[in-house]
Amino acid sequence: METGRAQKRQTVPAGFREASRRAVQDPALREAIRRVTFNLGARRAQVTAELPHFDALREQAKRIKEHTLAHLDQYLEQLEAAVRSRGGHVHWARDAEEARRCVVRICQEVGARRVAKSKSMVTEEVELNRALVQAGMEVVETDLGEFVVQISGDRPSHLIAPIIHKRREDVARLFSEHLGTPADAPVPVLTAAARAHLRQAFLRADVGITGANFLVAETGTVVLVENEGNARMVTSLPRVHVAVAGIEKVIPRLADLAVFLPLLVRSATGQRLSAYVSLLTGPRTAGELDGPEAFHLVLVDNGRSRLLQDPDLREALQCIRCSACLNVCPVYERAGGHAYGSVYSGPIGAVISPVLAEGRGLVDLPFASSLCGACLEVCPLRIDIPRMLVALRARAAAGPQARWEARLAKLTGWVLQHPTLYRWGSRLARLAEPLLRVQGRPRINWGPLGAWARSRDLPRLAPHPFHRRVRR
Amino acid sequence: MWPQGRHLNRLAVFVTCLVDQFAPEVAEATVRVLETVGLRVEVPAAQTCCGQPFLNDGFPREAAALARRFVQIFESFDAVVAPSGSCVATVREFYPRLVGGDGWAERSKAVAERTYELSEFLVRVLGLEDVGARFPYRVALHPSCHLLRGLGAADCARALLCKVRGLQLVDLARPEACCGFGGVFSVKFPEVSEAMMQDKLEDVRSTGAEVLVSTDVGCLLHLQGGLARRGEPVRCAHLAEVLAAR
C-alpha cells in the first residue's frame, strides 16, 4: 500500500506546484524573501564590481574545480593522508544512513552527552540531529538562524540565511517562550538572550559538529566561513571536533583559498571577508590551551558520485554554496525555499535535489524555472544551471508520467518537419479555434489553456499566418 | 561578429513559428526594415520552427530533428536574421551539441555563427542605429532574458529605440526581471508565472508607458494577455514593428 502511494506521488507533478501556489498568495512571505534576496543581491553586485579582476577569479576557480573533480579520488586520498599526519581521523560515508551512524558512533565512543552544532547543510541533508537525539544526546544548534529553526521545529528555507521566512515578531514570540525574553523584544535583546543561552551550550558541550566550506587536500585543513563566531566556539571549546562534509568540498592547495574565499564571501553576503574564517588543521598540539583533543572528518557521498559520473550534471559539483543564484532567481523569490521540498533550494537545488534525493518525487523541480539565466549570470563558478535543468527535463520527459506529453511532442514535431502538414495543421487550427476559445477565454478550463487563462487572455491566431501572405 | 571575408549576398529571414501563427505583421515588419536599409531578403518557404519549445520541455530528439532541418534550410545563406532573441539563442547555444554526429555539429556551428537576432544584426553587423523610423509614443523596453543574457544584445535594442523619431523611451525599474513566460513554464507553474507577470506589468504601469516593446513574441503574447485581462490600455509591439513604423 505504501509503495503504491509513493509511486502515485511520483507520477503526479508533485509538491512544487502546490507549495508555490500557496507561497505566492502569502504577501508577508514574499516581502520577507525580497527583503533578504534584494539586499544580498545588491551587496553582491556592489562588492563584486569592486574587483576589476573578478571575472578572472571566476575563471581561475572554475579551472581549479574542473581539475579537482577530474581527479577527485586522488585529492580525497591526499586529504585523508594529510589529516591523519596531523593526528586526525577520516571516515567515509556512502550515504546518509552511514553518515549518521558514523557520527553517532564517534560521539558514543567519547562518551558524549551534549553536542553543539554550527551551521551545516550536509548535516541537514543527512538528517543527523534526529539520529543524535535518538541516540540519547542533547543537540544544540548554535547558529542564530538554525537555533531559531531548531526551537521552532521548522526547516531552513535559504542556503545561508535559514530564517528569511520568519519575521522578528515570530522570533520574539519563540524566544519569549523558550528563553523568557520580554514579549515582542527588539533584535538586540533577542540576540543578547541567544548569546547568553548558547554560551552555556558551548562551554558544556562534549562534541562540536561543523560542516566545512572547503577541505584543503595539501594540508588536511578544514575551512569554516561564518559571521557569528559559533563555528569558532564549537571548534575551540569542546574536546572533540567532528567536521562533516560532502566529498566535493575538497580543493587542492592552501593557496587556492585566495581565489575561493573572495568568490564565496563576496557572492554570498557582499562582504570582502566574513567576520571569521577558520583554518583548522588537526587536533590541538602539545602546550595548546584550547582546541579539540580529537578531530574527525566525515566525508559524505550520498549521491555526489552519481553526479560526478553524469557528464551532463557533474558541473553541479563545482558549487561552493554561496546562494547568489537563490538571491536572483525570480522563481525562488516568489515560491520561497520550502516549496522545493529539499534542503537545497533555488536554482542549484533544482538541479541537485532530484539527484541527491533520488526517488523522493522531486522530478518536477527542473521544470519550475523560466530558464531566464539570471543564476548562471551571477554564479561565481559560472555553473550552467539552465543547461542542466534542460537536461533533467529530458530525463523526466522520458519517464512514465509524461507519456501523453511525449506523444503530443512527437506528433507536433513530426508536423513541423513537413511544411505541407504544417500548413494544413495551420488551417485546421483556425477552424478549430472558435471551438476552443471565445473572447480571450478557453471554453474548457483545464489543461494548458486553462492554466494560461487563469490570469491572461488567450492570444488569437492571426487570421492569415505569414506563410500564406504574399511575399515580395 | 561578422565572419572575416564574407560577403552578404544572400540574406534569409527566419520568421519563427510564433510570429508565423500569431503575429505575422512582425515578419512583414522585419522584412520591411531590412529592405529599407538596402538589403534584399529571402524567406525560405520550407521553414517552420527552430525546435526550442521541444528542447525546453524535455524532448531533445524532436528538437534535434528540427535543428537539423533548420541547418539544412539556412546553411546556403550568408546570414539569417530572426525577430526573436530566444530562437537565436537556441541556435547558438544548443544546436552544436544537439544535432548529433556525422558532421552535423560543424554544419550547425557554421550556421549558428551567421544567425542573428534583428537588433544585434542591425547594430553590430551593419553598424546601424538609425533606420529612419518614426513612432511618437512613450515606450518601455522589456529585453527578453535570451536577448539580455543569452545574446548580450539588450543594448542593441535600446540603441535602436533611442534613434526612433518621436519615441520617448522610459526605463523600467527592473528591466532585467524575467516576465514569467518561459515557454511551458507559463502553463506548468501558472501561479508563479502570473506573479512574475504582474510585477512586470506593475513596473510598466508605473512608468506611464503607452507601448511595451520587446524582441520576443512569446514574452509579448504573455504580457499582452495579462494587460488585456487587467483591462489596461498599454499596447504591445515588437521591436521590428516600431522600427518599420513611419
Next chain:
Amino acid sequence: MTARQELLAALRAARESRDPGLPEPGPPEGAGPYRRQLEEDLVGHFTRRAEELGVQVHRIPEGSELAAAVARLCEGKATYVEPALDFLTPALRGCVHLVGWERLPEAQVGVTGADYGLAESGTLVLLGRPARPRSGSLLPPVHVALLREDRILVDLFDLLPRLGTCAETPSARGERRRLEVLPTGLVLATGPSRSADIEMSLAVGVHGPGTVHVVLVPGGQEWPGGLAKESSARWEATRTGGGR
C-alpha cells in the same frame, strides 16, 4: 569492500580525461593595478576598511606607549592577556584588572597580538599556538588586538604562500619570505561578530566580540620579549626540522 574502497572506486570510474590542468597559484593578471593600489598605502587601507566594519583603530607613535594604550582600552574591566603578551603584564598590573586563563569566561576584555593584517579587507590574522590560545580573541565581548604596521599584507595572495609545513625548506620559498608553520587553528578575523538572520537586521556581538580595537604599533621595533623574538624562535625550529 569498505565504504572507503567503494567510494573511491566510484570516483575513479568517473575520472575524466578532459582536465584543464591546475592553474598556477597567485593572483590573476588583471589584479595588478588593484593590488598595487593597496600596496601603496597598506596601513591606510587596512585602517579604513577595518573602520568601515566598526573596528576602532588606534595608531600609537612608538612601542613604549603600548601598555598605556592598552590600559586605556581595558577601562578597568576584567581583562585576559594572552601569554604571548606577557611582557605587558608588569606595566598593566597596577591599572588593569587582570584575570588568568581559568577565569577567561568572566573576562570582559581579551588582549591578543595579531600576527598579520590584510589591507584589502581590514582583517586580523591570528595564528593559534600555546602562547596565543584561540579563545582569548573569542570569548570576551571586547577584543583588543595589537598589530605591527609592517605586518600588514595586501591580501590572501600575500598571506597564504607564507603558511607551510616544516617539510618544506626555506630556500624553496625564497629566503625573503618568513615561513610560518600552519597552526592547528588560524583565524582571519574581519570586524566584530555579527548576524543578520533576524529580518536582515544587523546584530553585533552574537557569539564573538562585539567590540574590536586594533592598536597599530610602528613596525621594525623589537617588542621587549615579544612578538618578533617569538616568531624567530619558530623560524629557527622550522629550519632545523625541529618542532612538530
